[in-house]
Amino acid sequence: MNLERDARHRQRQDDIITAARRCFRQSGFHAASMAQLAGEAQLSVGQIYRYFTNKDAIIEQMVKRIIDDRMAEVVVNSHTPKLPALLAWRQVTDEDDEALMLEVAAEATRNPRVASMLVEADSRMFDHAMQTLQQDYPQFSEEKVRACVEVLAVMVEGTAFRRLTPQKASADRLHTIYQQLIKQLFETEDK
Structure with missing residues (x-):
């Protein structure tokens, strides 16, 4: 029952x-x-x-589910070189999730409770991405992995915001640049 x-x-x-x-x-x-x-x-x-209990509790559950989905996607796609293409052509898995997370960011500037949700969501995603990269690149120090995750987060989140404006460079050219940047990011451990 x-x-x-x-x-x-x-x-x-x-x-x-x-x-x-x-x-x-x-x-x-x-x-x-x-x-x-x-x-x-x-x-x-x-x-x-x-x-x-209130609207914030609904937002919190919605954000948790979006982050859970994104973490599952990271595991599935961790060994595929799709990121440069996704960035260059500004593709997303779920348009609504992207728009809602931008709304979360905007609401976080007004609502301390939503701001703490955003910090928690970011921590969960960041920690998950770190674990995934540490498994994929065991030769990298924790500091190197942390820096790689931060750079990737800036590229992905910046692209989510840039999707709201017309693209000003060729997607083909951007694809090549993103491939080069990501290759350089993961080539070797810094000295």
Whole structure:
């Protein structure tokens, strides 16, 4: 009986998060009201509060799920040389996730709770990327791996932001440059 109840609880949370994602994409975190979320989820506001204490708790669960998905993707794609192409052609796995994480960054400038969520999400991703690279490059020092992850994070997150503007260089040329940069980054341990 508990398994069935837990499954219903999880499904209701999923439904609320799906509705919240749509509302947040339409209105932003700050402007999306609990009434709007409830309407989108076809629930009452009171029903939503049974599953989440407030809007920040919904945002936190949404961010956790996005980061979980990204960490799983890193494991799957850690041995494929796709990153230069993704960066050059400004491709993303999930448009909504990218837009929502930009919204998280914007909301973090206004809301200390969301700012701490962003710091936690970044720490989880960074630590996960470090573990993955340490396995792939055991000859690198921890400092080298940390520097590589930081450079990759800047390239990926910068590209996510740059996707909002027209690309000003040829994707083919950028692909070559990204390949060179990443190759140099992982060639050898610094002295």
